[in-house]
Every structure is written in structure tokens, then in C-alpha cells.
Amino acid sequence: MRGHRLVNTKAFGYAPIMTVTVRFAPSPTGRIHIGNARTALFNWLFALKHKGRFVQRFDDTDVERSRQEFADSILYDLHWLGIFPDQTEYQSRRFASYDAAVDRLKAAGVLYACYETPEELDLRRKVRRTRGLPPVYGREALKLTDAERAAYEQDGRKPHWRFLLPNFKSDPFETERTEVHWNDLVRGEETVDLASLSDPVLVRADGTYLYTLPSVVDDIEMQISHVIRGDDHVTNTGVQIALFRALGAEPPVFGHHNLLTTASGEGLSKRTGALSIESLRESGIEPMSVASLAVLVGTSENVTAVPNLHELAEKFDPAATSKSASKFDPDELVVLNRSLLHHMSFAEVRDRLLLLGVSGEHAEAFWMAVRGNLDRLSDAASWWRILREGPQPVAELAEEDREFVGQAMDLLPEEPWDANVWKDWTAKVKKATGRKGKGLFMPLRLALTGLESGPELADLLPLVGREGTLARRP
Numbered sequence: 001m002r003g004h005r006l007v008n009t010k011a012f013g014y015a016p017i018m019t020v021t022v023r024f025a026p027s028p029t030g031r032i033h034i035g036n037a038r039t040a041l042f043n044w045l046f047a048l049k050h051k052g053r054f055v056q057r058f059d060d061t062d063v064e065r066s067r068q069e070f071a072d073s074i075l076y077d078l079h080w081l082g083i084f085p086d087q088t089e090y091q092s093r094r095f096a097s098y099d100a101a102v103d104r105l106k107a108a109g110v111l112y113a114c115y116e117t118p119e120e121l122d123l124r125r126k127v128r129r130t131r132g133l134p135p136v137y138g139r140e141a142l143k144l145t146d147a148e149r150a151a152y153e154q155d156g157r158k159p160h161w162r163f164l165l166p167n168f169k170s171d172p173f174e175t176e177r178t179e180v181h182w183n184d185l186v187r188g189e190e191t192v193d194l195a196s197l198s199d200p201v202l203v204r205a206d207g208t209y210l211y212t213l214p215s216v217v218d219d220i221e222m223q224i225s226h227v228i229r230g231d232d233h234v235t236n237t238g239v240q241i242a243l244f245r246a247l248g249a250e251p252p253v254f255g256h257h258n259l260l261t262t263a264s265g266e267g268l269s270k271r272t273g274a275l276s277i278e279s280l281r282e283s284g285i286e287p288m289s290v291a292s293l294a295v296l297v298g299t300s301e302n303v304t305a306v307p308n309l310h311e312l313a314e315k316f317d318p319a320a321t322s323k324s325a326s327k328f329d330p331d332e333l334v335v336l337n338r339s340l341l342h343h344m345s346f347a348e349v350r351d352r353l354l355l356l357g358v359s360g361e362h363a364e365a366f367w368m369a370v371r372g373n374l375d376r377l378s379d380a381a382s383w384w385r386i387l388r389e390g391p392q393p394v395a396e397l398a399e400e401d402r403e404f405v406g407q408a409m410d411l412l413p414e415e416p417w418d419a420n421v422w423k424d425w426t427a428k429v430k431k432a433t434g435r436k437g438k439g440l441f442m443p444l445r446l447a448l449t450g451l452e453s454g455p456e457l458a459d460l461l462p463l464v465g466r467e468g469t470l471a472r473r474p
């Protein structure tokens with residue numbers, strides 16, 4: 001029984017307990033982007049919510065375009081996002097299973113050999129259109145006699161194989177409306193009419209597999225209970241449900257989420273590398289900024305920076321996802337990043353700060369002082385340098401401001417300092433110079449940091465220390 005585990009309980013006898021098992025099934029033909037991350041995360045969060053399993057499946061039947069290095073990079077990107085698959089599978093290692101399924105379909109008479117060339121098919125479609133018929137395959141290959149087949153083979157033509165869709169009563173040339181229904185996790189009631197589709201090619205003339213059959217065979221053998229994927233697969237689902245049944249299996253539950261597009265409405269592609277997870281990581285975006293945007297955009301939830309995947313799982317509801325494509329703005333990632341960093345505890349970043357050279361007894365106070373001013377964690381390194389080594393470059397001050405800062409430095413309290421040192425100092429400076437507001441703090445800020453904006457000076461001053469402050473006398 002697929003998707004089910006039999007549990008022996010004394011009280012209830014054998015009861016089927018459904019184990020939620022999901023899969024993320026990219027082709028390893030490039031680096032994954034934020035749109036692929038949406039699919040991976042929808043699956044991962046669904047598994048988290050239901051204490052289920054997550055299978056990482058590489059759809060690499062296209063050996064020409066698939067590469068192990070891309071599979072490795074996808075796993076790396078998933079780990080970075082916080083996704084740790086329970087199982088990893090490669091379709092290229094599972095051909096025996098697909099071959100066995102082909103044998104079963106052939107034996108059942110629902111996989112048939114076709115010999116048309118693409119040009120012949122094209123011509124047929126045109127003819128059907130001019131006759132006002134839908135441009136679907138007319139099953140002409142089913143009419144071939146053994147002699148005709150033998151002639152094709154003798155000509156050196158190899159057959160491709162089509163799945164006979166169950167859209168007729170007894171005569172395959174008399175198709176009738178045949179609705180396949182499923183209750184989609186995202187889209188609700190869905191219907192595909194099998195009579196509106198061509199019998200899909202499952203095996204090409206060179207013996208290679210198209211995506212349709214291996215995917216179904218794997219979903220059966222890996223006991224996938226829920227297939228969550230992009231809505232570009234809705235029509236495939238009609239065909240695949242028929243294929244599950246032809247292979248004697250109950251179809252899993254399906255959910256098709258909307259796709260992400262750029263602000264100009266373009267789709268994302270693994271090939272172009274646009275908005276790849278790798279490029280976002282390298283530009284200093286936090287994994288939870290990517291995850292928050294990838295999951296929440298195009299849903300009824302507000303897009304906010306969620307600190308971890310468990311909290312994101314709480315907010316995640318596939319049914320709250322929009323049915324149309326969602327535009328998203330990459331600049332929003334920086335906004336989310338700022339918000340995430342602002343709320344990160346020192347414990348969470350201690351190790352990463354260490355790598356940036358931020359360590360020692362002041363490291364925690366430093367983090368608390370600067371975290372509200374960072375676009376990226378790596379920006380902390382430049383603040384650390386400013387505090388330790390002085391402004392780079394030193395700010396040019398007007399003559400009267402230079403004098404003012406000199407005067408202020410003469411009033412700098414003796415150490416030890418407490419948390420009020422900034423307040424106490426500036427109160428004295430205000431009294432002595434009559435300066436206040438921006439006229440007072442901006443020259444001091446420029447002298448201390450070399451920059452017009454940044455963390456609270458009240459927090460920075462103790463980190464610079466009395467000696468460091470005096471060394472900044474202009």
C-alpha cells in the first residue's frame with residue numbers, strides 16, 4: 001500500500017497510518033533559483049508541519065544536460081536554506097524500474113509503438129486544424145498492420161511509445177469527454193479532460209525517457225503521499241493520474257503552487273542563473289530572507305522576515321497561495337535582511353562574526369550596537385574596523401566644527417565609563433558650547449566614525465573608549 005504504513009495495535013488490529021512523504025524533483029541542469037526554492041520550501045514546510053519525510057529526487061534522465069556538479073550545488077543550496085533531505089535519489093540510477101513499468105504497460109496494451117517523424121506529425125496537426133478538429137494525435141499508429149510496422153523497421157525507423165489515454169469506451173478512435181478530478185492542496189477542485197489531450201510520448205525513439213513516466217514510477221516506489229510542484233504541471237497531472245491507475249496505484253495528493261516572475265513579468269530560468277540561490281548567498285543575503293520571500297510572496301500572508309523555518313511552517317498554508325503568477329522584487333530581500341539582522345542575537349552570529357575578525361570582550365556589545373544598521377552581516381566588519389582603527393577616511397570638518405570637537409574632547413569624562421557616558425558628556429558639551437541637536441552630534445559623529453549616519457553614538461562611544469576618542473581629535 002503506497003504512502004501507508006501498517007501498524008499493528010492490539011486494540012485496533014491493522015490500521016493504515018499515512019506517512020506524509022514529499023519530494024523535490026529538479027533536473028540538475030543548472031543552479032536553482034528563488035522560484036525553485038519556493039517549490040523545495042513548500043515541500044519541506046509541508047513535511048515539517050506533518051512530521052513527514054522529504055525525498056530529494058534528481059530528475060536526471062536527460063544525461064546530456066544533467067550534471068553531477070549541479071546536483072551537488074543544489075544539495076548545497078538546500079542545506080544552506082535549512083533543508084536536509086531524508087533520502088536522495090537519482091533517476092539515472094533507476095532505469096530498471098522504468099523499463100519494468102514499460103513492460104507492464106505494453107503487456108496491458110496501453111503503450112503503443114509510433115513511427116511518425118516530427119514533420120509528419122506537424123502536417124497531421126495542420127490538417128486536423130483545417131478540418132476544425134482539435135490538434136491532438138489521432139492515434140493513427142494504432143491502425144498500423146504488422147507488415148507496415150515491419151516496413152518502417154526495415155527502413156531503419158525506431159518507434160517512440162505513446163500511452164493510450166483512457167478517454168474512450170471501447171473504440172480508441174471514439175474518444176469522449178473523460179474528466180480526471182483531484183482536490184488540489186493549493187487550487188482546490190481541479191479537472192482535466194483526457195479527451196482534450198494527445199496520448200503522451202513516454203519513451204523516445206532513441207529509448208530515452210521523457211519526464212512523465214519515471215516521475216510516476218518514482219512517486220509510487222518512493223511512496224510519495226503528496227506531490228507539491230509548480231502550476232506549470234497541472235495538465236501533466238491529468239495524464240499522470242491516469243498513469244498511476246494504469247500501473248495499479250492510487251495517485252498521491254497534488255498541490256500546484258503559482259510561479260514567481262520578475263518585476264517585468266519574466267519567468268525565472270535555471271539556465272540564465274538569474275536570482276540563483278548561489279548569487280543571493282554570495283551577495284550576503286541571509287537564508288531566512290530568501291526563504292521568507294520565496295514562501296510568503298503571492299500568498300495571503302504579509303511578506304515579513306521570519307527568523308526560522310519552524311516559524312515559517314506555522315505561517316505556511318498552501319491553500320492561502322494565489323492562483324496567478326506572483327511578481328516579486330529582489331530589492332525586498334535587502335529589506336528582509338535588514339530586519340532579520342536587526343533581531344539576531346549575538347549567540348546566533350558569534351561564529352560568523354569571528355570569521356569577520358570580530359572577537360574579544362567587546363564583541364557582544366559591538367553586535368548589539370551595530371546590528372540595527374546592517375544591510376548584510378559582512379557590513380559589521382567595516383564598523384568593527386572603524387571602531388578599532390578610526391574613520392576611513394577621516395571626515396573633513398569645517399573650521400568651526402573642528403574647534404567645537406576639540407572643545408568637546410576637553411570635556412570627555414574620565415574612565416571608568418558607564419552606560420550614561422554619552423548623555424553625561426553631551427550635556428556638559430551643550431552647556432559649555434550652547435550647541436544642541438544636529439549641530440552638536442553631527443560633528444561628533446563625523447569625528448568618531450567618519451560617516452553621517454550609523455548606530456547610536458551612545459552605544460558606539462563606550463566601544464571606542466576614552467583613548468580612542470581622544471585619538472580622533474581633528
Ligand code: GLU
Nearest residue numbers: 025026027059215228229
Ligand atoms: N523535474 C520536474 C521539474 O523540475 C519535476 C516536476 C515534478 O515535481 O513532478 O519540473
